[in-house]
Amino acid sequence: MSGSSAANGRRAWRRIGALTGLALTLGACNYTSGEVVATIPDDYRMRHPIAIQEGQQSLVVFVGNGRGGLTYQQRTDVAGLARSWQREGTGAIVAEVPADTPNARAASDAYREIHATLTAGGVPSRAIALRHYTPDDPRLLAAVRLSYPKIAAVAGPCGLWPDDLGPNMHNPGYSNNLHYQNFGCATQRNLAAMIDNPADLEQPRAEMAAYTPRRSALFEKYRKGESTAVAYPEADKAKLSDTGK
Numbered sequence: 001m002s003g004s005s006a007a008n009g010r011r012a013w014r015r016i017g018a019l020t021g022l023a024l025t026l027g028a029c030n031y032t033s034g035e036v037v038a039t040i041p042d043d044y045r046m047r048h049p050i051a052i053q054e055g056q057q058s059l060v061v062f063v064g065n066g067r068g069g070l071t072y073q074q075r076t077d078v079a080g081l082a083r084s085w086q087r088e089g090t091g092a093i094v095a096e097v098p099a100d101t102p103n104a105r106a107a108s109d110a111y112r113e114i115h116a117t118l119t120a121g122g123v124p125s126r127a128i129a130l131r132h133y134t135p136d137d138p139r140l141l142a143a144v145r146l147s148y149p150k151i152a153a154v155a156g157p158c159g160l161w162p163d164d165l166g167p168n169m170h171n172p173g174y175s176n177n178l179h180y181q182n183f184g185c186a187t188q189r190n191l192a193a194m195i196d197n198p199a200d201l202e203q204p205r206a207e208m209a210a211y212t213p214r215r216s217a218l219f220e221k222y223r224k225g226e227s228t229a230v231a232y233p234e235a236d237k238a239k240l241s242d243t244g245k
Contacts (some may be wrong), residue, residue: 044184048155050192050201054090055152057081061110065102068109070117078114081146082121091149092127093118097143099132106143114144153192153201158185172233 059081061074070078085093097111098104111130119125135142165180195201218228 004222005236016049018243032048042178044188045180047179047181047183048185048188050153050188050195052151052153052156052201054149054196055154056147057088059115061146062141063103063107063144064141065106068106070110072115075113075117078117078146079121081148085127085148086122088150088153089127089148092129093123093146093148094129094131094134096147098135098144099140100134101142101205103142107142108146114146115174131183151198153195153198154196155188155192156185158182158189159186167245 058076061078068234081093095111095114098107101107115125115128118128160182162181197205199205221228
């Protein structure tokens with residue numbers, strides 16, 4: 001009898017131990033830290049981050065069959081490209097000139113003027129690379145294409161819709177009132193396109209010297225005891241209070 005009682009006691013203790021372990025396991029499953037972990041971040045800045053990478057700045061110059069030079073607007077565009085290259089270019093300017101096309105001769109003449117305009121704008125001749133190409137579609141007007149690499153801020157791509165936005169069993173984010181996957185992508189992409197210097201996203205710019213002529217004029221007014229406020233001649237025009245008079 002004593003042996004049977006001991007065996008029953010051991011079985012009882014094993015049952016108690018198993019129940020205790022099961023209770024601890026279930027308790028661990030029910031424990032939450034208050035932190036929501038999801039496959040898609042709910043913050044659009046994390047879901048569509050703005051990245052810094054090397055991109056391309058390009059300019060297309062259309063050249064007709066009978067004109068070998070540049071128009072006034074085209075010369076202005078090429079001169080502007082030279083200025084922007086000095087500010088942000090990280091490599092050579094590549095000029096792609098069409099070959100074996102009806103306007104190939106005119107494009108070659110236009111390239112010579114493009115090269116002269118770029119060098120006059122401060123681009124070294126060694127930083128201009130010439131390449132010839134044959135267009136895939138002969139029906140299209142072949143153009144001179146200018147491009148150079150630069151550091152750019154990018155975000156996206158946008159327009160990805162992996163889930164149905166409506167209420168359904170495959171979209172738990174609808175009932176949880178979470179942002180859909182494409183939310184905020186267009187805003188991030190537009191912000192990246194408007195950034196003048198991508199380095200501004202990483203660190204502030206160094207302090208530059210003040211504009212000396214304007215500073216001297218303000219100091220002179222301060223020395224004389226005059227107001228240093230800026231007065232604009234057109235400031236009193238087109239006031240809302242004058243509307244209807």
